[in-house]
Amino acid sequence: MSILLVDDNLINLFTLEKLLKSSGYEDCIPLNSSKDLLTYMRTPAHARNVDLILLDIMMPEMDGLEACRQIKAMNHAKNVQIIFVTALEDKKKLVEALDIGGSDYISKPLNKTELLARIRVALRLKKELDWHTEHDKKIQIELNLASKVQQNLLSTPFENEQLKIDVSYCPSSNLSGDLYYWYRLDENRYAIILLDMMGHGISSSLICMYISSVLRETINNIVEPVAVMTELNRYMSILHSETDNGIPYYFTGIYLVIDTKEKTIEYINAGHPAGYLTLDEKTVQPLSSNTMAVGFFDKLCAIKDKVHYENDFQIVLFTDGVLEAIHADEYVAEEKIKAHCSHHWICPNTVIDELLPPDQQLNQTDDMCVILIQG
Secondary structure, eight states, X not given: OEEEEEOSOHHHHHHHHHHHHHTTOOOEEEXXXXXXXXXXXXXXXXXXXXXXXXXXXXXXXXXXXXXXXXXXXXXXXXXXXXXXXXXXXXXXXXXXXXXXXXXXXXXSSOOHHHHHHHHHHHHHHHHHHXXXXXXXXXXXXXXXXHHHHHHHTSOOOEEOSSOEEEEEEEOSSSSOSXXXXXXXXXXXXXXXXXXEESSOSHHHHHHHHHHHHHHHHHHHHHOOHHXXXXXXXXXXXXXXXXXXXXXXXXXXXXXXXXXXXXXXXXXXXXXXXXXXXXXXXXXXXXXXXXXOOBTXXXXXXXXXXXXXXXXXXXXXXXXXXXXXXXXXXXXXXXXXXXXXXXXXXXXXXXXXXGTSOGGGGTTOSSOEEEEEEEO
């Protein structure tokens, strides 16, 4: 722990240093100008050891106010406490000193008892700020790790002679409430699911990872849409009973089983925005909601629909964050998406570019996901 003493008057510096050392503050470093102070603080290795600066306001070349502004602009020095030591009686100047980042001020001539009390308060605050900064760093590291784990749970684009699946995934923060997964069940059948957990951020992503842990086994072993959604609803009910905090955890989702031999598409839409199915590049039909969201009730009354196709098809699935980004009115947004689905998507860049220009994809408040399926 270091305390920097900054004053252009050498007698004042000597007196202040002696006072502090006699009170047990041995690591005091005297500096006689703002420029010397800035030179010292611009070296991160030095600044990291500084807890407090006792800074005179009236100094030649650069006053203490400007020195304070520049120090507070240094990221590595943002927690350092600055107490202005001044003979000024100008209240406006003193208010300015606090507004630009000073933590306190004390008037000359110094009162030892008052000075030491203010120093103790400043050092306690510095310690608390350092603790929070370190805690925030640890949380950020853990969030970054959780984000990587979550992204590794997501399926990668897929293509063979029967089917092509591509995706754009744009989380609004490190962690997302959107989850998607696809799996080749056998030679001709494919299972695809997209879900959107309530809310976004840490809580929704944790529930996403909880569901993801059972999703694969459920789809791989059960397959049939009604049975899959019913089983996922059972797991959400378990979550409710174990947490018992009154929060209604749920997700919307759309689950497809595509059979390229029988040329059928079975699907359940559990309260999710309607996907759009384009048949033979002519007819566009919505895959509308036919079941309530998963997790609302202990028992899910799931209903599936089945579509036959003759030659080729295209399916566009998306989460409600995409609707919100396209237009504030979701009905207007849905019509725009439906219009885009009337043609075959080529997607030279990313899938979401078909619906939103790149600049409109930035800084969204909700997670966005678009899945393109072509067969």
